[in-house]
Amino acid sequence: MDLTSLTNHSLVVLWVELASLLIVARLLGSLAARIGQPSVVGELVAGLLLGPSVLGQLWPTGFHWFLPAGRLQGSLLLTVTALALVLVLVVIGADTDLGLIASLGRAAGLVSVLSLAVPFAVGFAGGELLPASLLGSHPNRGVFALLVAGCVCVSSLPVVAKVISGLGAVRRNFGQLALAAGTANDIFGFLVVALATGLVGAAAASSSQLPLALGGLAVLVILAFTVGQRVVDALLRQARRQGPNVVASLAVCLIAALVMAAATQAVGVEGALGGFLAGVVLARSRFGQGDALQLLTRLSNAFLAPLYFATAGLRVHLSQLSPGPVLISFVALTLAAALSKFLGAALGGRAARLGWRESAALGIGLNGRGALQVIIATAGLSIGVFSPAAYTVMILLSIVTSVATPPLLRLVVKDWAGSHEERQRLDKEDQLDRNVIVRNQRMLLPSRGSPNSLTAAEVMDCAWPEESGVTILSIGEDEHGNAPDTTVASHVFEPRRVERRHISSEHVLDSILAEAKLGYGVIGLGAAEHPGPDHLLSSVVDDLLAASPIPLLVVRRARQPDQILPPAFSRALVAVTGTAAARAGQEVAYNISRHLGTAISVAHVVTRPPGAGPLEARDVAPTGDDSPPGGESVPTGEGHPVRGEPGPAVPGGEPLAARSAIGTGEGVLREAESLARELGVEPQVLVRHGQSAGPEIVTAAQEAQADLVVMGATVRLVEGRPFLGHTVEHVLAHTDATVVVVVLPDPTTPAMTAERAAAAAS
Numbered sequence: 093m094d095l096t097s098l099t100n101h102s103l104v105v106l107w108v109e110l111a112s113l114l115i116v117a118r119l120l121g122s123l124a125a126r127i128g129q130p131s132v133v134g135e136l137v138a139g140l141l142l143g144p145s146v147l148g149q150l151w152p153t154g155f156h157w158f159l160p161a162g163r164l165q166g167s168l169l170l171t172v173t174a175l176a177l178v179l180v181l182v183v184i185g186a187d188t189d190l191g192l193i194a195s196l197g198r199a200a201g202l203v204s205v206l207s208l209a210v211p212f213a214v215g216f217a218g219g220e221l222l223p224a225s226l227l228g229s230h231p232n233r234g235v236f237a238l239l240v241a242g243c244v245c246v247s248s249l250p251v252v253a254k255v256i257s258g259l260g261a262v263r264r265n266f267g268q269l270a271l272a273a274g275t276a277n278d279i280f281g282f283l284v285v286a287l288a289t290g291l292v293g294a295a296a297a298s299s300s301q302l303p304l305a306l307g308g309l310a311v312l313v314i315l316a317f318t319v320g321q322r323v324v325d326a327l328l329r330q331a332r333r334q335g336p337n338v339v340a341s342l343a344v345c346l347i348a349a350l351v352m353a354a355a356t357q358a359v360g361v362e363g364a365l366g367g368f369l370a371g372v373v374l375a376r377s378r379f380g381q382g383d384a385l386q387l388l389t390r391l392s393n394a395f396l397a398p399l400y401f402a403t404a405g406l407r408v409h410l411s412q413l414s415p416g417p418v419l420i421s422f423v424a425l426t427l428a429a430a431l432s433k434f435l436g437a438a439l440g441g442r443a444a445r446l447g448w449r450e451s452a453a454l455g456i457g458l459n460g461r462g463a464l465q466v467i468i469a470t471a472g473l474s475i476g477v478f479s480p481a482a483y484t485v486m487i488l489l490s491i492v493t494s495v496a497t498p499p500l501l502r503l504v505v506k507d508w509a510g511s512h513e514e515r516q517r518l519d520k521e522d523q524l525d526r527n528v529i530v531r532n533q534r535m536l537l538p539s540r541g542s543p544n545s546l547t548a549a550e551v552m553d554c555a556w557p558e559e560s561g562v563t564i565l566s567i568g569e570d571e572h573g574n575a576p577d578t579t580v581a582s583h584v585f586e587p588r589r590v591e592r593r594h595i596s597s598e599h600v601l602d603s604i605l606a607e608a609k610l611g612y613g614v615i616g617l618g619a620a621e622h623p624g625p626d627h628l629l630s631s632v633v634d635d636l637l638a639a640s641p642i643p644l645l646v647v648r649r650a651r652q653p654d655q656i657l658p659p660a661f662s663r664a665l666v667a668v669t670g671t672a673a674a675r676a677g678q679e680v681a682y683n684i685s686r687h688l689g690t691a692i693s694v695a696h697v698v699t700r701p702p703g704a705g706p707l708e709a710r711d712v713a714p715t716g717d718d719s720p721p722g723g724e725s726v727p728t729g730e731g732h733p734v735r736g737e738p739g740p741a742v743p744g745g746e747p748l749a750a751r752s753a754i755g756t757g758e759g760v761l762r763e764a765e766s767l768a769r770e771l772g773v774e775p776q777v778l779v780r781h782g783q784s785a786g787p788e789i790v791t792a793a794q795e796a797q798a799d800l801v802v803m804g805a806t807v808r809l810v811e812g813r814p815f816l817g818h819t820v821e822h823v824l825a826h827t828d829a830t831v832v833v834v835v836l837p838d839p840t841t842p843a844m845t846a847e848r849a850a851a852a853a854s
Contacts (some may be wrong), residue, residue, distance in 0.1 A: 106168050109158065110399065113406075116142060117398035128498045130254045133491055135398045139405020150498055159406065161392050171239040173403040175469070178367035182349045183392045184250055184278065184463070185371020185645075188383050196272050199444035203437055204276035207458050210436030214428050215244030222415040222425070226485070230476030237473040242284035243465045244429040248494075249274040250397075251460035255498050255733040256388045259505060265514050268451045270457040273437065280370060281464040285471045286361040292475045308359030316352065316369045321376060324348055328379035332609055341384035345374055362471055378534065379610055398630050404466040404487065407473065412481040413488075422485045430493050433459050449508060456501045465490035480852060495819075523770060529643050529676040529834060530555055530683055531612025535562040538595075538604050538632075541576035544618025548647040549584040551832055552616045555683040561589035565607060567632075568597040600636045608642055615640060619824075628814060628821065635808045637814035643676065644663040644835040647825055661690045661830070664800040665793045666775075667785075667819075668696050670760040673804030676834040678764055681802040682771040692775040693796045694764045697785040786822025793827050802832045809838060 117138040124134030141147065148155040148691050219237025227236055252274040261267040286309055324344065331340035341776075352366030352373075374380055413419045434455035441451030469486035472478035478486070536550050537546040552562070562585050566576045575594045582590050595603040608615055620630035628634050629646060636644060666681040668674050685692045761777055768775045778796075780788040793801050801823060805816040815821075816833065824831055 100166065103386055105157070105160065106172075110172065112142060112158070113138065113399055113402040114395065117402035118394075121398055123403060128258065129503075129562075130251045130460065130462060130494055130498075131393075132248075132251055132254075132397070132401050133494050135401035136405040136408075136462070136466070136487060136491055138398070139402040140408045140410070141405075142402070143406040143408060145408060145410040147539075158182070169266040169403065173400050174363070174402040177351055177364045178353045179346070179388065180392050180397050180400055181364050181367035182345060182371040182374070183385070183389050184388075185368040185373075186375040187249070187253065187371075196269060199441070199446060200269055200272040200276075200538050203440035203454055204445045206275040206440035206443065207247070207273050207433065207437035207454070208277060208280055210439065211245035211429060211432035212241045213218055214432040215241030215425075218244065218425055218428055218825075222421050222482075225417060226421065226479055226482040228473065228476040228479045228482070230292065232292065232477055234448045235288050235475075235477050236472075236482075238284060238291075239288050239468055239477060240425075240482075240486075242281055242288075242304060242468045243461075243489065244425065244432070245277075246281035246284070246378060246464045246468070247274050247277040247433070247458045248462040248490070249278040249462055251462040251494055251497075252457060255457060255460050255501060260500065261505065264518070266446075266453045266457070269446075269450075270454055273440075273454070273458055274460075274492040277458070278368070278464060281468060282362075284367045285468055286365060288477070289362055289471060289475060289768075292477060294761050304360065309356065309361050309365075312352075312366075313357060313369065314356055316373055317376075320348075320352075321373050322375050325377045328381075329610060332379065332381060332611075333350055333606060338381055338383045340530055341381040342387055345370075345384055345388055347390075348374060362467070364467060371667060381611075401463075401466060404470060407470075407480065408487050409480060410484070412484045418481050418485065422488060423510060425485065426489045426492050429461075429489055430459055433493075436825070439582065440694045449504060453501060453504050456497060456504060459493045460497045461493050463489035475576070524557065527676075527679050528672055528836075529645075530557075530679040531616060532557050532559050534611060535560055535614055535616060536565065536604075536612045537562060537581060537616045538567055538600075539578055539581055539618070540567050540577065541581075542618050544620070544649050545648055546581055546584065546618070547649040547830060548618045548645060549581045551644060551680070551684065552614070553585050554590070554687040555680045559791040560613070561591070563591045563593065563607065565604065566592065566594045588823055600632055601639070604632075604636060605639060605641075608640060612642055614643050614645055616645045617647070619646055628816070629824075634669075634814050635814075636756045638809055638812075640837055641838065645680065645833060646833045648831045660688045661800040663691045663693065663796055663798045664802060665693045665695055665796055665829075666764075666802040667789055667796040667804075668760055668764040670763065671804065671806070673806045673834065673836045675767070675804065676836060677802045677804030677832075678767055680774045680832060680834055681800075682768050684800070684802075685773045686771055690800065692768065692773055693776040693778055693798065694761065694768070694775040695780055695789060695792045696761050696764075697780045697782060697788045699781075699783060699785060710851055720726075781825070784822075786826070789819065789823050791812070793823075793829050798829050800830045800832065801827055802834070804834045804836070806836045 117135040119139075120134030120138045121131035121135070125131050125135075142158070144155065147158070204615075216237045220233065222236075222240065224231070227233070249271070252270055256267045256270055259267075286306065290306055327344045328341060328346075331337050331344055348370040349367045352370040353363040354366070356366035356369070357363035374385065387447070413422055436455075437458045438451040438455035441454045442448070446454075465486055469478060469483050473480070473483045473487075498535050507753030534558060537549055537552065539544065539549075549564075549592060564578045564581050564585075566578045569575055578592055582592060615636065617629075617636065621632055628637070629648070633644075633646060637646075661684060664681050664684065666678055668678060681692060684690055761779070765777060776796075778792055780792055782788040789801065789803075792798075803820055803823060805820045808815045808817075816835065820833055824833070
């Protein structure tokens, strides 16, 4: 392209084209979404309205100004839309879970294979029988039939995902199977495009071009998931070395997409496939920032996808469907595509021993078409295998089948909750999403090989879901220059994904903080046995308490046992206060109980001012009528115990503050019991009364014979030093049980302020 030939008029027309396509595509896409249709349907219709079928018929003069016949204008618009397609496919690739098919096993394999094989056979046979008027300027019946079969057989993952998510069924069994099969369909669709373009290139040049193209693609895929993955990981890691940096991560995403597109185009395959591969590689990196891909997704939804699909619709000319062979071909092919896709997917479901309802839902859901059909049809048109009439047939086929999918799928899944096992899985996923700290996030364990850090490993392994990976950082060297042995900690975490690395004794704090910024949910730490008078837990742990932007789990193991690892905890006491930190502590304790069978006691302390009467300790039901007297309810996990003055009298002679504290305490205990039962734990509920919460927690642990005490705290900086509250510090100093303190960062620290600023900027 000669840039000097870009006249003012050419640029004006380009901007008008882009603005018009985007406005109409967004309006019709939103309208389609409101009536339960995939937005891609409205976006394709937008192009149809602005193309020769409608605008060209109603206002020929304006249409020819809007879409001039000159090659320059066409190349400008097609260049923009080619870029849009590459970036759209980055988003699709990022949503593609290659592990999903493997994780769903036999069912996913059968549904994927049969949902492709049956309609592919029907489509290929149809391609051989369709009239010659549908062939393009470079007729090749074999390649034509291959592309027709691709349009008929492949589902469009974005459309399937949109339909499934619109029903709120993404995590349902049939939803996961549909997405897994949709992933396989997407990959197969790109292989069809690669094979077709390679065949046409071989016919146009030499017979050696096809193996060159397919061999080059195979090498490129291997390089993408090996060398390319390492390069992307390194770049994304560098991008967030100072914390969240959405702009830098987004730049890495764009560079990877463009490099991969250029590479795939260079080997003779459609460049859009490079964007797809780039998206898969980017999503596989654990150093990626979700905000960057989310930003690209928003850009795609708002601008790139509507522009690309509307431009695709510009090429549709309804006059091609005038009564005759083309119209008959459209009707017959659409019916064949819908029925064969339903039959193939449903047969796959039944072969996998799924119920008829699940199988029918898969057959209907996988009839969602759109993005892949546009890509395949566009490729067929550009290489001269499809005529404009054939292109029109394929685009309209995808629109009609996609429009029919949502209402039919709603009808099949209406009032269907799924199996008991499925509901249990969904409840667990919902629980993890609502948790404060125990979520499906990677864990970080800095360790010198001490018993406390090994106990921290055991606690984390019991509390966190098996899907959470872990990185173990061995710290420092012994007198012989050897790094601490973290083999035992690695064995504790089996069969999780465990990564082990070493950091030297110099700059330990900076190294741990730098690693923590790379996408972890929690740092597990073992407290020092003898921290010294100037430290709360140890010098490194204290510094991390003050500076960490993510939660910490600090463990001080029991003083009596001398084994490498303590025995399974038999009884645990967890302090509850109604705060987020206390909730985090409960999540850890209840998951340990569920994993090990540990008996749980839930303790809430009501403090009373001096002289308020004798102290009592009773087991009570939080909803019972025999609520004990008391003063002010105090958070046991953070801050100073508050000793309030007695409030005004109420009937019965009890201070109003005491009544309020009792009511608040009962609410806190009800919430704690509810969370425990959600996780399958039946706790014993204790209410303690005393002038200070710390001693009451220690006494309650002794009386319950607890070998584990779990507490939550929010760290505060007092004169530059971390402060966890008098209650936590008293328990750490005086109980003989293993103590686990779940520490949430202070939201006012510089680290958290920077984290929030970066999130706001994204």
